[in-house]
Amino acid sequence: MRPEAVARLAEVGDQLLGTSHRQPRVKDQVRRLQEGLARLFGLPDGYEVLLAVGGATAFWEAAAFGLVQQRSRHYVFGEFSSKFAAATAAAPWLETPDVVKADAGTVPSASPAEGCDVQAFTHNETSTGVMQQPQRVDDALVLVDATSGAGGLPVDLSQTDVYYFSLQKGFASEGGLVAAIVSPAAAERIAGIAESDRYVPTFLDLATALDNSRKHQTYNTPSVSTVFLAAEQVDWMNDTFGGLDGVVAEQRRKAEAIYGWAEARDWASPFVVDPDARSLVVATIDLDEAVSADQVNAVLRANGVLDTDAYRKLGRNQLRVGMFPAVDTADVEAYTACVDHIVEKLA
Secondary structure (H helix, E strand, O other), X not given: OOHHHHHHHHHHHXXXXXXXXXXXXXXXXXXXXXXXXXXXXXOOOOOEEEEEEOHHHXXXXXXXXXXXXXXXXXXXXXXXXXXXXXXXXXXXXXXXXXXXXXXXXXXXXXOOOOOOOEEEEEOEEOOOOEXXXXXXXXXXXXXXXXXXXXXXXXXXXXXXXXXXXXXXXXXXXXXXXXXXXXXXXXXXXXXXXXXXXXXXXXXXXXXXXXXXXXXXXXXXXXXXXXXXXXXXXXXXXXXXXXXXXXXXXXXXXXXHHHHHHHHOOOOEEEOOOOHHHEOOOEEEEEEOXXXXXXXXXXXXXXXXXXXXXXXXXXXXXXXXXXXXOOOOHHHHHHHHHHHHHHHHHHO
């Protein structure tokens, strides 16, 4: 989070926090966030911004109820890309999902999926630092989990039908709220399922969420600070970088800084071999066996540099660095200098 955004929340908190989410001052913040996202992404005609309480985890369940008609295709290449597949597999009203797997550190190839009415992509695999570019390959709806990629990776929204994400990564806010950029085809699918005899829990009802979003509100009470901080971040991204293309250009500079640094060291290397698949928002760097990533991270942590541990289930001697839009490029460069210093002293 940018300190300026937190300070701004403190300035306006007594005018905003603690009131009903259906009051004009809160709905104004929801509208501000929706309009800011529309400007940032340059929404195609007819696309709209849905907001709902629950985050991406709840959205997987909501999608199983309200977007998948019979069967979904999932591309799985890490821990987080497997979760939506697990949600549809557990839904007794759906057919067993079609799952295409790739090894950790690689990206699966998209292909037509006969009998599937949803193609499920993950824009950024947070556990491994691999990015996948969503695309239309058949007539199925294209659903994209973009929680850690949105706002920092390039995307052609015309190739997607539901581009959904939580706000605690690229949008420098808190968790618990999900935003989804919804195409007319997806809105039609949501309405069609809502009119069918399928049972859908109210909390997970996307038709209800979409109806409320069109009124600049959420059905359930949101964290107003989450909405405000995300709106601050989106306005900052638009004003500073002029939209997504400008943000992505800065992300490329960060990626070049950390991947280039790793390639120039004989004790470090990018985990993702294919340069085109290396994430612009989460970098994973393997260390030589002689350099303990746990020890490096312990020294960093003792000096106030936090949260660059590898994903625990991956089980690699690795650094994993979040370089989301609110992270300065200079901080990425300072981080690599810190690691150099630690490794030199440990040696």
